Structure formats: structure tokens, C-alpha cells
Amino acid sequence: MPDAEELVADALAAVRGTDVRQTERQLDRLMVGTGAADGATAVDAALARRLVRGLGRLWPRGWQPVDVHRIVRRRLDAGAARLVRDALAAQRREQAEPVPAWWDDQLRVLAAEGRDAAGQGSSASQGSKPARGRDLDAEVLAAWTAAEGLDRVDALRAAVDVLALVESLPPIAVLRPPPGSTGAALPRAAGTTRSGSPMLDRVRALLAKAESTTFPAEAEALTGKAQELIARHSIDEALLAAGTERGDVPSGVRLGVETPYAGAKALLVQEVAAANRCEAIWSDDLGFTTVLGWPADLVAVELLYTSLLVQATAAMLRGRAERRPGSGRRTKVWDESFLNAFALRIGERLRTATDAATEAAGQTEAGADRLLPVLAARGEAVRERLETLFPGVTRHRLSVRDAEGWSSGTSAADRASLDVGGGSTPRQVPGRP
Structure with a gap:
């Protein structure tokens, strides 16, 4: 009888092929196992070991835990993503090399999502490193099977599908030094800050109130204050960095851009990014947009995009309900035109606000003679980072297919609260028509 590793390899080869009957035969053999008394345990252990190894090989290729979790959920389902989350925790227990703090932050976020969804702890969790053995490997799959x-x-069948997907993922841009990396030639100030800043805590509180209020005037006042805080913070960070020898380079963050209307959502990311001196590249087949910029600006983009997407979706649903019976084109075309118009109009409003904040800062103690060269140099550094990481970027134009939806989306953007201010070949998302 073949051993467990051979059975797993044969099942994987069959799943990657096109012969359905051969796939079923190999999965049946996996079900039977090695024929030994502990054959099922051996198969579970072999699957878990190969999945953990596969995950480990992704990190030098640019992938991060949240990226893998997101694409597995997108291409397979939520249950498959939970298996990846548990395998990530197992892989973390094995890691002997230095692990950056942001890595553990991502694992904690994924674990918290699992607890929130299930109302209890995940079947595998991050903790001290236990003794390694076949029973522990098998436990990952057994615990997940029971939990699901x-x-x-x-x-x-699901575990083999997850493994096949993980092993097929292509290299992507390395935005942060992976575990065990010295970080040479990579951003030192990498990524966005999710917590720990009193200013950001104030901004988040303002945005939460702005999204929940039913009074437009109150929402504008709240979000205007949030915009003021984040824009000033971004300028202060730029001036502080210019006066030190920190040697930082622009960093990046990936934001999920899901269907439906992924193109319109990616356009919203790009408009928000441009208003905050960042660059955005949409990888449509991978389901995310990469935003490159300086840390304080990346924070602004992430907060803004999340809040404005909520506002855009709510406004779209209201506008859809207000349409006259039989008017316009089918709903999907109207929705897409609405969201595209919303994104472009919001971008104009944000850029106006950013320009005003920059002008005001230049008239204070910073002085335009000092501030503008600093901002120009930082913008050039972001563009250089873009050219280094995405040399083959392409653009495509935006098409408008429903005038009514476009007009309604533009009006909705005018009414929206401004939350904060100032695989295949990746591409920058659509420009203006």
C-alpha cells in the first residue's frame, strides 16, 4: 500500500487535472488511507503537514496571512478559509525564525474573526510551541472537520482543494519583510497602524458617529473634524520624517475588492488613494487592490475606503428603491454606473479638501517653501516604488452605460460624508471617461 504522502500527492495531481473520474478514484483512495490501523490519522497528518509547508513557501513570495485567508474564502468558501486560519496558527507555532509584530497582529485579527463567527475559540489557536508529531499534525484537520x-x-475533498489552491498561488509584490527576513531593501515603516494612536482613535470614533447619524449636517461636521485631524497628522508626519535620518521608504497595504462591481470598488480605492498621495494597483483576478504610500497616508486610505464603501452601498440601495418602475436599464448596469460616478465625484471632493489642508498648513509654521518640496519628494518616492513593484502596470478606461445611474451616483457623492482627509498583470483602475 502507498504511504500517506503518496496518497496526498496523487489526490492533488488528480484534482489539478481534468479527469473527473480519476479525481474521484484518488479521493476514494485517500478515504481508505494506507490500510494500517492508524491509516486515517496518517492521511490527516500528511495533509496538514503539506498545507503548513505550502503556506510557509508563500511568505517569501509576497503573500501575507490575511491575503491567503481572503483569496481562499473568495475562490472556495468560508469553511475552506477557516481551515487556512487553523493551518496558519499551526504554522506559526512551528516558526523558529524571528516573526515581525505585524504578522502576529494579522493572525490575531483572523483568530478574532473566527471567534466572532463561531461564538467560541477557533479549533487551532496561536500559543506556545508544543512538541511536534504526527498526532498533532492530524489534530489540525480533525478539529476543523468536527468544528465544520x-x-x-x-x-x-475540501482539504485537498485548499491545498491545491495554496500551492498554485503566484508570486506577488513583497510589501513587508516576511518572517526570518532581514528586511534589506524593504520598507522599514511598513504597513498601516490599526491601533495605539490617540489621534486615530479619535478619527475612528468620529467616523462611527458620522456613519450612524441620520442628520446630514451632523455627519458633515463629524467627518469634517476627522478630515482635519488626519490631514494635519499626515503633514506633520511628512515634516517629521524630512527632519530625521530614518531611511524609510514608502510601504503598502492590500485592500480586498470583492464582487459584485469589483471594478467600481477598485475605482473608489484609487480615487481615495490619489487624494491621499498614494498609488493604487488593482489585481482583479486576485481580488485586491495594492495601495502604495507612506504609513500615515495608508491609514487615511484604509479608513476612508471602508467608510465610503458603506455609504456608497447604502446610497445605491436607496437610489435603486427610488427609481420609477420601468425606468432606465436593468439594475446591474444602473448600480455599476452609480458606483463609478460616486467614486469619481468623491475623489474630486477629497482632492479639493486635501489641497485646502495643504495650503492652510503652508501658511502656518511649516511654510510653503518647506512643506511643498517635502510633499513633492514623498510623492516621487511613491511613484518610484510603484515602478519597482509593478513594472508592467496597464490602464483601462471607464465606460458609462447608464446615464440615470451616473447622475444619481454623482448626487449621492455630493451628499456623502467625507470621513477623513488628507496573478494576471496588475493594473491601475479605470480613469475618467
Whole structure:
């Protein structure tokens, strides 16, 4: 009888092929196992070990835990993503090399999402490193199977699908030094800051109130204050960095851009990014947009995009309900035109606000003679980073297919609160028509 590793390899090869009957035969063999008394445990352990190894090989290729979790959920399902989350925790327990703090932050976020969804702890969690052995490897798959309520046939099929996807992921841009890396030639001030800043805590509180209020005037006042705070913070960070020898370079963050209307959502990211002196590249087949910029500006983009997407979706649903029966084109075309118009109009408003904040800062203690060269140099550094990481970037134009949806989306953007201010070949998202 073949050993467990051979059975797993044969099942993977069959899943990657086009012969459905061969795939079923190999999955049946995986179900039978090695024929030994502990054959099922051996198969579970082999699957888990190969999945953990596969994850480990992704980190030098640019992938991060949240990226893998997102694409597995997008291409497979939420249950498959939960298996990846548990395998990530197992892989973390094995890591002997230095692990950056942001890495553990991502794992904690994923674990918290799992607890929130299930109302309890995940089947595998980050902790001290236990003794390694086949039983522990098998435990990852067994615990996940029980938590998902799957029978063994469905669990093995799903696990092989996850493994096939993980091993097929292409290299992407390395935005942050992975575990064990010295970080040479990579951003030292990498990524965005999610917590720990009193200013950001104030901004988040203002945005939460702005999104929940039913009074437009109150929302504008709240978000105007948030814009003022974040814009001033960005300028202060730029001036501080210019006066030190820190040697930082622009960093990056990936924002999920999901269907439906992924193109319109990617356009919203690009407009928000441009208003905050960042560059955005949409990788449509991978389901995310990469935003390159300086840390304080990346914070602004992430907060703005998240809040404005909520506002745009709510406004779209209201506008859809207000349409006259039988008017315009079908709903999908109207929705897409609405969201595209919303994104472009919001971008104009944000750029106006950013310009005003920059002009005001230049008239204070900073002085335009000092501030503008600093901002120009930082903008050039971001563009250089873009050219280094995405040398083959392409552009495509935006098409408008529903005038009514476009007009309604523009009006909705005018009414929206401004929350904050100032695989295949990746591409920058659509420009103006």
C-alpha cells in the first residue's frame, strides 16, 4: 500500500487535472488511507503537514496571512478559509525564525474573526510551541472537520482543494519583510497602524458617529473634524520624517475588492488613494487592490475606503428603491454606473479638501517653501516604488452605460460624508471617461 504522502500527492495531481473520474478514484483512495490501523490519522497528518509547508513557501513570495485567508474564502468558501486560519496558527507555532509584530497582529485579527463567527475559540489557536508529531499534525484537520460538522469524505475533498489552491498561488509584490527576513531593501515603516494612536482613535470614533447619524449636517461636521485631524497628522508626519535620518521608504497595504462591481470598488480605492498621495494597483483576478504610500497616508486610505464603501452601498440601495418602475436599464448596469460616478465625484471632493489642508498648513509654521518640496519628494518616492513593484502596470478606461445611474451616483457623492482627509498583470483602475 502507498504511504500517506503518496496518497496526498496523487489526490492533488488528480484534482489539478481534468479527469473527473480519476479525481474521484484518488479521493476514494485517500478515504481508505494506507490500510494500517492508524491509516486515517496518517492521511490527516500528511495533509496538514503539506498545507503548513505550502503556506510557509508563500511568505517569501509576497503573500501575507490575511491575503491567503481572503483569496481562499473568495475562490472556495468560508469553511475552506477557516481551515487556512487553523493551518496558519499551526504554522506559526512551528516558526523558529524571528516573526515581525505585524504578522502576529494579522493572525490575531483572523483568530478574532473566527471567534466572532463561531461564538467560541477557533479549533487551532496561536500559543506556545508544543512538541511536534504526527498526532498533532492530524489534530489540525480533525478539529476543523468536527468544528465544520463535515463527514470525512467532504472534509478530505475540501482539504485537498485548499491545498491545491495554496500551492498554485503566484508570486506577488513583497510589501513587508516576511518572517526570518532581514528586511534589506524593504520598507522599514511598513504597513498601516490599526491601533495605539490617540489621534486615530479619535478619527475612528468620529467616523462611527458620522456613519450612524441620520442628520446630514451632523455627519458633515463629524467627518469634517476627522478630515482635519488626519490631514494635519499626515503633514506633520511628512515634516517629521524630512527632519530625521530614518531611511524609510514608502510601504503598502492590500485592500480586498470583492464582487459584485469589483471594478467600481477598485475605482473608489484609487480615487481615495490619489487624494491621499498614494498609488493604487488593482489585481482583479486576485481580488485586491495594492495601495502604495507612506504609513500615515495608508491609514487615511484604509479608513476612508471602508467608510465610503458603506455609504456608497447604502446610497445605491436607496437610489435603486427610488427609481420609477420601468425606468432606465436593468439594475446591474444602473448600480455599476452609480458606483463609478460616486467614486469619481468623491475623489474630486477629497482632492479639493486635501489641497485646502495643504495650503492652510503652508501658511502656518511649516511654510510653503518647506512643506511643498517635502510633499513633492514623498510623492516621487511613491511613484518610484510603484515602478519597482509593478513594472508592467496597464490602464483601462471607464465606460458609462447608464446615464440615470451616473447622475444619481454623482448626487449621492455630493451628499456623502467625507470621513477623513488628507496573478494576471496588475493594473491601475479605470480613469475618467
